[in-house]
Amino acid sequence: MAAPILEVDMEHPSPRHLQRAVEVLERGGLLAYPTDTYYGLGCDLSSKKGIERLYQLKGRDKKKPLSFLCPDLSDVAKYAHVSNFAYRTMKGLTPGAFTFIMEATRLVPDLMMSKQKQVGIRVPDAPLVRELARLLGRPLVTTSATNTEGVPLTDAKDIKAELGHGLDLILDGGVTLNEPSTVISLIGDTLEILRQGKGRLGD
Numbered sequence: 368m369a370a371p372i373l374e375v376d377m378e379h380p381s382p383r384h385l386q387r388a389v390e391v392l393e394r395g396g397l398l399a400y401p402t403d404t405y406y407g408l409g410c411d412l413s414s415k416k417g418i419e420r421l422y423q424l425k426g427r428d429k430k431k432p433l434s435f436l437c438p439d440l441s442d443v444a445k446y447a448h449v450s451n452f453a454y455r456t457m458k459g460l461t462p463g464a465f466t467f468i469m470e471a472t473r474l475v476p477d478l479m480m481s482k483q484k485q486v487g488i489r490v491p492d493a494p495l496v497r498e499l500a501r502l503l504g505r506p507l508v509t510t511s512a513t514n515t516e517g518v519p520l521t522d523a524k525d526i527k528a529e530l531g532h533g534l535d536l537i538l539d540g541g542v543t544l545n546e547p548s549t550v551i552s553l554i555g556d557t558l559e560i561l562r563q564g565k566g567r568l569g570d
Contacts (some may be wrong), residue, residue, distance in 0.1 A: 369531030
């Protein structure tokens with residue numbers, strides 16, 4: 368059975384809709400939701416079942432770690448070793464369309480780390496998903512909602528048609544025509560842009 372669609376306000380989501388989405392996450396379910404970049408597919412970071420299902424739905428190689436979303440910068444330090452340099456850099460860029468690559472802490476599940484024990488973390492400029500992670504009390508594992516050819520799905524109805532069989536709930540924030548996040552490595556206190564996306568660095 369395809370996942371139900373729930374229309375949401377991305378900036379001011381209703382507590383009732385948030386609660387329903389959190390209940391799905393708490394039982395290891397998969398969500399689709401709009402972000403400040405593409406629509407995302409996600410699950411609770413602590414749910415091994417959810418993470419396995421996410422890899423399966425995307426047809427993604429488990430050697431390619433997924434990134435995750437934190438509600439705010441203070442939460443990032445639980446899951447990554449944040450130096451003063453990294454903190455200052457992220458403070459100026461969050462919330463925003465950036466994914467930061469850093470050394471992972473022991474709280475990060477093995478499935479979510481690269482061989483180098485590194486992890487990708489986002490604090491998106493999307494009140495809806497930040498609030499979801501805050502209410503859940505844990506980050507959301509996330510990956511972009513794409514079709515089998517890897518083309519981003521920008522509409523909740525298309526997500527339902529392509530991926531609804533593997534999802535538990537789709538949060539519809541309207542059509543999003545966006546770019547991917549900009550990926551920045553902060554390893555070794557050096558800033559390196561690994562992928563230029565929507566996020567733009569100032570001076």
